[in-house]
Amino acid sequence: MAQENQGRMLAVERRQRIIEMLENHSSVLIADICRECGVSAVTARADLDFLEGEGRLKRTHGGAVPISEYVVPRVSERVRKNARAKQAIARRAAERVSDGEMILVGSGSTTLEFVKALRSKHDVTVVSNSCHILEYAEQYLPEVEVMSTGGMLARKYRHYYGPLVGASLADIYLDQVFLGADGFEPSFGFLAEFDQTAYAKVEFLKHARTKIILMDSSKVGAGRSFLRFAKPDDVDVVIMERDPEGMVLEACNQGEHEVQVIEALADEA
The missing domain is CATH 3.40.50.1360 (Rossmann fold)
Structure with missing residues (x-):
């Protein structure tokens, strides 16, 4: 039942959840998003592309990192x-x-x-x-x-x-x-x-x-x-x-x- 409820998450809810995941971890994988939000890899990639376009994260191979992590740390x-x-x-x-x-x-x-x-x-x-x-x-x-x-x-x-x-x-x-x-x-x-x-x-x-x-x-x-x-x-x-x-x-x-x-x-x- 939990998985079904996650599958019905609106796009805005999914994307906010992705940002929350990044706030708690140094990176997020597409597989993590699929599991957490109950969506396909195609949908997860589309969400990451959208969030990158808004300047809220940086896409990487297989996932994403926060903008602050993408900048080379001192x-x-x-x-x-x-x-x-x-x-x-x-x-x-x-x-x-x-x-x-x-x-x-x-x-x-x-x-x-x-x-x-x-x-x-x-x-x-x-x-x-x-x-x-x-x-x-x-x-x-x-x-x-x-x-x-x-x-x-x-x-x-x-x-x-x-x-x-x-x-x-x-x-x-x-x-x-x-x-x-x-x-x-x-x-x-x-x-x-x-x-x-x-x-x-x-x-x-x-x-x-x-x-x-x-x-x-x-x-x-x-x-x-x-x-x-x-x-x-x-x-x-x-x-x-x-x-x-x-x-x-x-x-x-x-x-x-x-x-x-x-x-x-x-x-x-």
């Missing part, structure tokens, strides 16, 4: 998400850094955790376009030399971007580069949310011998539209807490270039 907010995974990734990445190295570190919550894990290192030079990383290293890593790239300042997200990023790196070549990723599609590659971020990552990859991606497993198959900054085999190492079903390892090793995929929490499986 690092201080993002670092709390999947914190255990990011910390494990950071520790494994820090093990790869030797005293005396010069490394290039891109902006992001996982790369910030990585820099925090460099406390025991000596005579390391960190070059970054992230104000969060630069400020943390300056305050808490006295044994680390700190260098900033050039570029325009993205005030909201506290990193530098634009042509001056590449120009400032033109004459340097470093030991390793560590980059985060906003998404990974196995058939396509590593993805960034915005063009300015993707451009900076492309430039960073040109200026280091070893190219390392730090990415938690939630980024695999990310549903929103992103821009590719590297193909699966354009990098040398991917460090994750776990590689879901070996998808990343398989995707990155389709060609002749061998990519190492390290699972930081594999021993806890």
Whole structure:
């Protein structure tokens, strides 16, 4: 009887219920709407399209997220998400850094955790376009030399971007580069949310011998539209807490270039 009553919900009632679902969760799936409102997937999609047209949500693959969730959250907010995974990734990445190295570190919550894990290192030079990383290293890593790239300042997200990023790196070549990723599609590659971020990552990859991606497993198959900054085999190492079903390892090793995929929490499986 409850299902029948839900099936007779008016469109305005269904759409209000969808908004309420989004207020209580970070996302909603079409299957959730079908179950909650007793409608078909076609009707659920139509409701989401209508609500997106009114600016009340943002459609994603298979569902929707609140407008506030679609905007990339600031690092201080993002670092709390999947914190255990990011910390494990950071520790494994820090093990790869030797005293005396010069490394290039891109902006992001996982790369910030990585820099925090460099406390025991000596005579390391960190070059970054992230104000969060630069400020943390300056305050808490006295044994680390700190260098900033050039570029325009993205005030909201506290990193530098634009042509001056590449120009400032033109004459340097470093030991390793560590980059985060906003998404990974196995058939396509590593993805960034915005063009300015993707451009900076492309430039960073040109200026280091070893190219390392730090990415938690939630980024695999990310549903929103992103821009590719590297193909699966354009990098040398991917460090994750776990590689879901070996998808990343398989995707990155389709060609002749061998990519190492390290699972930081594999021993806890």
